[in-house]
Amino acid sequence: MKNIIFIFPLLFIFELIFGVSGTMIMVGGVAIRHILFILSFIALYGYTLYHLIANKIKLFSIKKGSFFGSFNRMDIFAVVFEASMLLSMTIIPYIKGTNLHYAYSEVFDSAAVFSLYFAISYLIKEKQIDMNKLLSYLKILIFLFAVEHLVLYFGQEANAHFIANFFSAFTELVGGNGIVQKVVLGHGGYTRVMFNTSIYFLVGFFIFFYQFSRNKWYDYIFLAVEILAMLSTMTKSLWFGAAGAAVFVGSAIFIYGIKIDKRLSLKIVSTVVFMIVLIISSDKIIFDGCVSIRMTNAFVTESDDEGNLNDDMAQLDKEGAAMSNSIKLVQISKLLDKWKDSPIIGYGYGSYVEGYLRSEEAPFSYEMQFFALLMKIGILGMAVWIVFFIAQFIYILRNSKKNYEHIISWLFLLISVVICVQTNPLLISFTGMSVILFLSLMTIHIALEEKNDYICCNGSI
Numbered sequence: 001m002k003n004i005i006f007i008f009p010l011l012f013i014f015e016l017i018f019g020v021s022g023t024m025i026m027v028g029g030v031a032i033r034h035i036l037f038i039l040s041f042i043a044l045y046g047y048t049l050y051h052l053i054a055n056k057i058k059l060f061s062i063k064k065g066s067f068f069g070s071f072n073r074m075d076i077f078a079v080v081f082e083a084s085m086l087l088s089m090t091i092i093p094y095i096k097g098t099n100l101h102y103a104y105s106e107v108f109d110s111a112a113v114f115s116l117y118f119a120i121s122y123l124i125k126e127k128q129i130d131m132n133k134l135l136s137y138l139k140i141l142i143f144l145f146a147v148e149h150l151v152l153y154f155g156q157e158a159n160a161h162f163i164a165n166f167f168s169a170f171t172e173l174v175g176g177n178g179i180v181q182k183v184v185l186g187h188g189g190y191t192r193v194m195f196n197t198s199i200y201f202l203v204g205f206f207i208f209f210y211q212f213s214r215n216k217w218y219d220y221i222f223l224a225v226e227i228l229a230m231l232s233t234m235t236k237s238l239w240f241g242a243a244g245a246a247v248f249v250g251s252a253i254f255i256y257g258i259k260i261d262k263r264l265s266l267k268i269v270s271t272v273v274f275m276i277v278l279i280i281s282s283d284k285i286i287f288d289g290c291v292s293i294r295m296t297n298a299f300v301t302e303s304d305d306e307g308n309l310n311d312d313m314a315q316l317d318k319e320g321a322a323m324s325n326s327i328k329l330v331q332i333s334k335l336l337d338k339w340k341d342s343p344i345i346g347y348g349y350g351s352y353v354e355g356y357l358r359s360e361e362a363p364f365s366y367e368m369q370f371f372a373l374l375m376k377i378g379i380l381g382m383a384v385w386i387v388f389f390i391a392q393f394i395y396i397l398r399n400s401k402k403n404y405e406h407i408i409s410w411l412f413l414l415i416s417v418v419i420c421v422q423t424n425p426l427l428i429s430f431t432g433m434s435v436i437l438f439l440s441l442m443t444i445h446i447a448l449e450e451k452n453d454y455i456c457c458n459g460s461i
Contacts, residue, residue: 005047006129010037010137016434018143018148020195023179024170037112039211044119051128059289074443077391077393078117082125084384085349088377104351106364110433117437131445135207143222144202146229149193153232156191163193187320190290190313192234196431202416203231203435209249213264227278236298239256239291239419244375246275247248249412256404257370270353288313301329306396328368328423331358337378339378346378349428365425372425389414392443399447406446415437 015022015036024031051057085107093103123129165182186192204226206218230238255269272453283291292314302307334353335360339346352363353375359365366372372384396407417435421427427436 005043010038010041012036013138014141014431017197017200020181020197021179022430024167024181026177026179037430041112044116044123046120048119051123051126051425052184072169072395074392074440075118075121077388078114078121078224078440081384081388082111082114082117084377084381085114085377086348088348088381089350091348092345092377093350096342096345096347096351098348098351102352102364105350106363107349107428108311109430112438113430113433114440117440120437120441120456124441124444125448131441137212137248138203138298139207139222142200142207143225145197145200146204146225149198149229150225152193153191156193160189164345164353184235185292187316190234190317193229194235194238196426196429198230198235198238198415198432199420199426199435201226201233201238202413202420203438205242205246205416206409206413206415209253209412210406212253212268212405212409213261220271220337223271223275226288228282229278231282231287232409234290234294235424236294237296237423239417240298241418244417244418244419245412248415249408252408252411253405256408270400287448288334290317293317294321299325301325331356331366332371335366335368337377339371339375342378344378346374346376346381349376359427367423367425369421369423369425369427369461373427389439395445396443400449403446403449408444410431410439410442413442 005215011370015033019025019033023031025032027035028331044229084343089103089107089111090100091417092098093100109235120129141206152163152166152460159165167183171178184192204222207221208226211219230242250268252270254265256264278329279291283289293314294317297314298321300318300322302322334356338351350364356369357363364372364376374384377384393411396410400407413435417427417432417439421432426432
């Protein structure tokens, strides 16, 4: 029965990665992502209840061995984190006069996704879910997703309508019951393949680091495809997320390798060299120098004609980057000005700066994530986020003192996500919150695995 029930969460994960916006398939006017989430929620909490009844485990008792009695410090922090989201979705918007419909539209999906934590963490602790098998499943999906990126990139390079035709053909395949993914090319029309679910490439890198000492030759094929797919997004925030954290993690693993295992140290150095050579060579051979051009223009705010920008693409990208960066600077100023009028609790999710909208459909959506969150949930809400992740890190350190490989990998993913979402509204969404959920569940798994309390069960997912 367990294997049948867990089909729904596995399908939900599949759709989360490949479904892009979540509306690629609509059933009776409802997005397939919402349907799969509801089925997953029922399956996970239903099986949790079944496990409690079958094993005569009390639900509401606080004694050890009961459902609530099994709560550890991380579960309590998770309750506070979830409650904070709900508070900023309901009470605070009501008090501040923020449109409650907007508040619901912005954060309900995120709160719903994170609510799965309590059932999944319990099942992990009860050895009913095998996170190692789940990592293998995710690795396969992310690899296929990376391959899809490359197919779309090379197809678009050969035919200017390839990506548009791809999504149109998919919509026809499902009988027209879907919303076609919008194709967003680079400034001036250069090819880029970027979806909000492309953030899962950071999870792919995490899995590679997490299993680093056990990686085989074919895992480097996975790494190479991941790198090329990430470059094909032509998205600087994603690159900074991976590269910025990689410097920290690479240094830490290097030190660990020198102290513990020289052969591991050599493997780390070889991997770093492999990644650098692949990025530089693919930029020249595959991406026509677009990667280096994008990085060169990362922080420009003026689009003058000085320098060595001799080709149209470089100049167009510089103009686009200057325009984008200028907008972001103005956005920071506007968001801070509004925040100052309610610095402690903010205005709640769904709030926005009057007279300064980035989207008519979602007026609460801003690229500068930190400043937008600060305006919406205030210092108190931001403190909950920060304390939640600090608590997770401390929990891992206390319960996983020997396996630095896992600790460093966890830090990699946390830092990568924090950097990546700063200039894109990716965090408060099904996608972003699912990564936060994954991080939190890995905290539980790493600690249990280190204690040898987590032994895989036959038949677990």
